[in-house]
Amino acid sequence: MLTEKDLGIAQKHANLKNRPRRTRRTENLRRMVRETHLSVDNFIYPLFIAEGINSQVEIGSMPGQYRWSLKDLAREAENIAKLGIPAVLLFGIPDFKDEIGSEAYNDNGVVQEAVRIIKKAVPELVVITDVCLCEFTNHGHCGVVNNEGYVLNDPTLDLLTRMAVSHAEAGADIIAPSDMMDGRVGAIREGLDSNGFDNIPIMSYSAKFASGYYGPFREAADSTPQFGDRRSYQMDPPNIREALRETELDIAEGADMIMVKPALAYLDIISRTRDRFDLPLAAYNVSGEYSMIKAAARLGWIDEERVIRETLVSIKRAGADMIITYHAKEAAPWFSR
Template identity: 50%
Template sequence: MSFPTKRLRRLRISEKMRELVQETTLTPKDFICPVFVQEDLKTRIKVESMSEIERLPLEEVNQEVKEIIDLGIPAIMLFGIPTQKDEAGSSAFDDEGIVQKAITQIRKEFGDKIVIMADVCLCQFTSTGHCGIIQGDKIDNDTSLDTLAKIAVSQAKAGVDTVSPSAMMDGQVAAIRKALDEKGFTDVSIMSHSAKHRSNFYSPFRDAAECAPKFGDRKTYQVPFTNAREAMMEVETDIDEGVDMVMIKPALSYLDLIAETRRKYNVPVSAYSVSGEYALVKAASQLGYVNEKDITLEILHSIKRAGADMIVTYFAKSASRFLQES
């Protein structure tokens, strides 16, 4: 059947008709909001490369979480910036560390009103800025697994709901699951950064979290952005190791991988709309080149349309407000 019998514009004739046949919907319930908390900080610090994003002192974290809850966002992702760093990243698994204190404080204040997720990595905590432990002249995978497991257990003790390993060490999900179960934290879920690519879109985050590597790069452990089949192998490996939710990271330039993951695997799929995606939109909107509201919602709808069940995004608060206005 073809024109003039078939007229696809009939279903676009009015706003209500368009709403009736809309295939992809987006709400604040789809978002996970990143939160940066810095040890020994007295006042908020703006992240220069990420407009409207701030590092928070511990004393202001609850205020931030209340705002996030009031916007209808169901989850946060905590990132910590410690005062002291060393080669072992020891402050990352300190039960009195900045992330652990934030988890405890949020849980006490808000109970189950928010899902508390926390990044499990070493780049913010090591003096090297790498995501694993250095042995000799390389990032040692198996030594790093022990440390990542200790971080996850420490966060679980503090009351985290979900640990989110992002170090891209082989076997990290299995090591964390085993450690959590052995310590009795069988209900703590794992959302792994399963296919985290060696991306140029991370630069503003490294400014926000003070985690740029002091030497070399992360090409030996993050996925090359040229290799789709390898990315799917990473996702499948995490599923085999017992992950609860998988993640594709970044999101916007990797919609094909989000869609392929959704098609191939029957697990919850998250996508991380990373700092560079956010910074590009904010910069272009401030210069008047794009409409911030329209392009933000278009990008987030595209990520959801590709198959993401949830989106970790720095747009979480602003997009929630835009959706309320719509």
């Protein structure tokens, strides 16, 4: 109940001219003045494709996400396209792994086959391929490793280029190098151009941080390092200026699109990148960010749909043009209009 004193205070402020709440009163008013608009057009859906399985297998740490068999991939691609999602990002899990990740650039490898299957089933669906060796090496690192366990930069570039060209030959629409080797965008650009793929754009993981949020992905992609970690080549989380320098270097080498990964703990990086550069900007809403929401929702601690909406809008508000997210399929109907 309002007291006499409360009523007196209310009367004192009754003649306020500026009341921002006026435009928040109803949903349609809020829609009319909304500053950030998110659409299904902004979504990219990641897919894990595995050899040696005959049906989809749910990923334990990522509820609702699966390793897909090549047999079921066309059907899943059709379902994604029906939701209006314009693009997918492919990760492959091969049966065979070795020290140099040779299956990564096998013309009949799991990713190459997946690209051909999707482009035949749904030609209009944009297929982006992740270019990195970690899923294909038996040590789980993103490049060639010497006897001391150090990832060698320059010898890795040739393998990444071969991988990228094989993806383009299979029909990939966009090449997305995620390894964080120095000079890999330039090497891949040269390799694509010299093989007649000068029209294929590169979406570079320009600012990819050495993050604890990748844990569930490593289970999904079977890419956990067998020794050490990736902090000698992925970025140190406290660094902003370095992220901008990495992005600037990738653009100079020929990147057509740039990316920040992860998203939620790096919204400031997304914002600073948007302010500094005018290329199309992607942000990767990574596995750990996805799994935390799913786990909290299963325990009844949060309103799942509301938190997913808020999360995705925050990434768009920070400046991302494209959002790579495991939430894409469930969120697509919410943002279809």
